Amino acid sequence: MYLRTKITNHYREIINSIGFYPSLLSVAFLIFAVLTMSVEYLAPIEQFKSLISFVLVDSAENARTILSTLAGSIISLTVFSFSMVMVVLNAASASLSPRVVPGLITRKSHQMVLGFYLGSIIYSIIMLININKLDNGNTAIPSLGVLFALIFGLISLGLFVFFIHSISKAIQVDNVLNGLFRQTKQEIQDIINKQGDNPVDNFPEFSNWHSIKSTTEGYYKGVHTNKLCAILAEEKIELFITVKQGYFTVKGYPFLKCNKDICENEELIEKILDCFIFYIEEYISDHYRYGLTQISEIAVKAMSPGINDPGTAVKAIDMLSILLIARLKINAINYAYYQSEEAPLLYFHETSFDELLHDNFTPLRNYAKADAYVMTNVIEAFKNILFIANEDVEARNSVFNYLGAIVDDINQHICNEYDRREIRNMLQAIVRISELQGNQLVARFEQHQPISE
Template identity: 70%
Template sequence: MFTPRKIADNYREMISSIGFYPSMLSVVFLVFGLITTAVEYSSLSMEFKKLIGVLLVDSEENARTILSTLAGSIISLTVFSFSMVMVVLNSASASLSPRVLPGLITRKSHQLVLGFYLGSIIYTILMLINIRTIGDGDMGIPSLGIFFSLVFGLISLGFFVYFIHSISKAIQVDNVLNDLFKNTKGELKCIIEMQHENPVENFPEFDDWHSIKSKTEGYFKGTHTDKLCALCQEHGIKIYISVKQGFFTVKGYPFLKCDTDLTDKPELVEQLLGCFIFYIEEYIRDHYRYGMTQISEIAVKAMSPGINDPGTAVKAIDMLSILLILRLDIYDVNYSLKRCENNQPHLFIHETSFDELLHDNFTPIRNYAKNDAYVMVNVLEAFKNILFRASDNEKATNSLFVYLGAIIEDIDTHISNEYDREQITNMLKAIARISEQQGEKLLAKFTSNQ
């Protein structure tokens, strides 16, 4: 049975597939080939072919040779290109993070190149089978179609050069990090701009709202916002999503709250639950925290003994610090303004808190890099920069110092070299200059054990 949720899930899986755009382009080339074949011998086409006669093939043998060569050559390019994609995905999974694979697979430029290859092959083969006898022993040569096949072959060569250049850049860790950072920063800025342009001064007390239990299990990734807000407006209700995006829900878990008791409206509850999206992959366009998680995992992977690239880890840490600074400008409760009246939203969303982001992104780095003084000094510097920008946010400042206490405890246990400890002491002194009272306590705690 095809429910709206199942149809939506299948649609999302289809458009996220590496074969989606190649399939669409193949159909386009097939249709174009049929159109070319249909108009090949029309009077208008014959007049056009006279104008470009020097570029057309007039021999059956030459036509078959050219088309066969083109088809075989483009098939070779396609096989090599698909092989390159698989190598890149395998390398990215091994040296970066498996979570970056969905972003690489859905890169449209690569899919369009592969689709052009497949479409060119289909078009060329269609022209090849249209070389036929048309009467009195004369051969019908689709010279216009062969001309287009030659053009597509030359374009395919250009695309092949572009593809090799692009795929070689796609696997470079700096480019991957820069793309993740740019996309994550863009998602954060979109939320900041929306909340600053349309601020909500007073949020409801969600604790008093009525719970709605999940009827499925999986990773909550988002909502069909238009449909959900339309339902809320139609029935005069408000919804609060009480879990963060990416949270794993099980059947019966109360992940929603409503300002109205819907116990006697099971059909409406079913419609509301049908607006929520559950799947495994993590795309930055769904939520900025997925981008931060991928950056953090690249930093952890860089610190593994097989890779041992502390420079990449430090770059990732610096990017995380900038993204956390941007997070300071977002409310702890997000909302949608679709179909709202008088700036009163119908949909409220639990935003991933600053504490959760600190824990989720820096704990793996802290655990895997606690023996590396160079990386830990840069972690402290990242926290110093965040503290500088969070000086007027008491809650965030307290969270940062609590977490700094955990970092110092690990450093104190695993780093004993006097020179390294001196560098860490200097960084703690710089932190103390930003927040004297809490910074001095942290410094005293570290130096007392020397």
């Protein structure tokens, strides 16, 4: 039991390691090398080799030269490729955001290329050490294995070209943003589809449920839903996770609530807590909020004096607006079923729309509040959100509350009358969507005079 729990806890760390797929491919190539040597000198294989003798080596010296050259050359490609990965990760951390680094490390295509390199090296070395002299004075040459090694070497050259092309694209900010946007939107759509397939209209009163305290500290990143729901179904209990994903918890914090008092059942509590995942990295596959955060941080980084790229910031702002519009379709409480159960057994606390506005636009607003171009586009993004959120009273109020904070910053930091006229025009466009609150916003903009420095 302890060993299984330990493996489960380290599962994500293992599969997201840059060496995971290279290790698997290395083992696969090693097994293939052993299989090649085990059938190399069988009679059917010897007959086949006689048919393709024109592409096989016929001397031990040539075989050693080819294998040594292949092994040395692929080692050089491997070293260069790993160096390129480190350069890309450093550049991404410096110019984009440190939070995008885990996503770049776990790119399967790059790991597969590096794994193919390592496997080819292992295969060539295995073939090299199997060139042996026989008792009759002849030399046993694994000519078929040498042919395979040569093919792997040629494939490695092609993969090297692909790797350089892919790694150069990976660092381009547009490609990074597009990738984050697609992943985040897909995660949001998956939740929308799941809630649409199994809608829940009435939720329990969670305030009356019994609290369960955390026994560990760290960033709560997720839960093994199927495993936990199986336990809940077996025990006939329901659970509500009060902590939002990504938030830090400490020992003793009541981050769970149960519809039954199970405080005395320590074994059951331990089984439940073993289903929760705590670690540092932020992967979009865990929750869409991480994708929003990474896009927001790229926008903030683009506005730094060292980069000074407002165009990227504006593109990130537009993406955030589209994702927040999609988020409006998600219920404030998420849930999970167990197989054929009629009612949910596990409830999640989704990050509210108001919190998403604050978390993703506040750093950008504070950093770009003196940039009229960016602030105008921020207001335009909120105008686009209002087109959809205007019928949702709670979401509309959240948008206008935040627009008030934006207007206050503009009044304090943007003095140029031309810039203020552009911002005024954008606010007038909001009035056409929601007249009452829009006019209040315009009045707020007009009544404050900018402070001259």
